[in-house]
Amino acid sequence: MSTDARESYPVEKTDEQWRAQLDPQEYAVLRQAATERPYTGEYTNEKTVGVYHCRACDAELFRSATKFDSHCGWPSFWAPLAGDRVELLEDRSMGMRRVEVRCATCGSHLGHVFEGEGFGTPTDQRYCINSVALRLEPAEG
Template sequence: MEKINKTEEEWKQELTPEQFHILRQKGTERPWTGELLNNKDYGKYTCAACGNELFISDTKFDSGCGWPSFFAPIEKNAVEYHMDKSFGMIRTEVTCGKCEGHLGHVFHDGPPPTGERFCMNSGALKFTPISDRS
């Protein structure tokens, strides 16, 4: 996948303050506040910064964690993984495979078939409804 290379100033001009904070500064929205948390519509979730397709609603589930959760990305290379040692814990950060924007974290306590829980920030995502499931 071809990477997008922009300066932080360019990102700052293109993103909302919340999106910039999450995607570029590795911020996190407060739990239970994201607009996509309770979204039950069928469609695709893309990176709010670059439009890269990340998740499909068939993989979304209610994990009870306060953030939109998915059990698998739409494609293996849609996301990248990085060790995150911030806040005195070790987690696996998930970033966009195209623009490297921070999306959230992945945990190994999700449902079958993957056993993974991609805990994503609504502010890092955009949702596009799809009317046809075929």
Template sequence: MSSSDRSKDDKPRKVEKTEAEWRAQLDPMQYEVTRNAATERAFTGKYADHSEEGVYHCVACGAPLFASDTKFDAGCGWPSYFQPLRGEIIERVVDKTHGMVRVEVRCQDCGSHLGHVFEDGPAPTGERYCINSASLDFKPKG
């Protein structure tokens, strides 16, 4: 999805900020991923090989997204999870960019791009949420 497509997302959100406020809050990579649907390079994100117990939150608004016990090694180079903490926190949008048809996932609370979901994950869901580390913040258990 291009920047121009993202700006057309005028759906009311729980967390809304101006582009200037997002730029002030997020580092350049976080901004490009969450606000412009960019993708970090495979195997470069800080959570790709992360295995600490806790919860992964949206870096933009702090919404809890994924528990560490749903994270698995998909070998794809991005953190992968088989289900979100609660289904309604993830918004699914058809993404027809780059000559492909995929399902983009966004944070329901702020509209931030997180990554994509695929139907090649493990049981019990069969889904693989392939998420950019730059869209995540981690809070350790306890």
């Protein structure tokens, strides 16, 4: 895990470009590391089979096959699509140590990852991701 964000990403835009592309809640979460209220996101209880993309840059991040019910109020995944799709950063905000999850393509804030909570998933990890940071592309068929 790195502790500092990269200086550049494959997709980079000015603050004005991000503001024009994203609605106010998307901008607050993706670009300012805010958190949507628990149990309000469109994907919290979603069961559709497909791939979850970064809402900011459209990078593929998670598959529905790794999504599980954690009852934490946000969509939870036990692993990203591939390790290099997300960036993990130390987050010491709010008086605690957490691990922030960012999109490795555009640097947008997605949520946090937690370990050792006993969910019985293959990785013993819970990627707690804001719905507003994602866009689900349903599988064809």
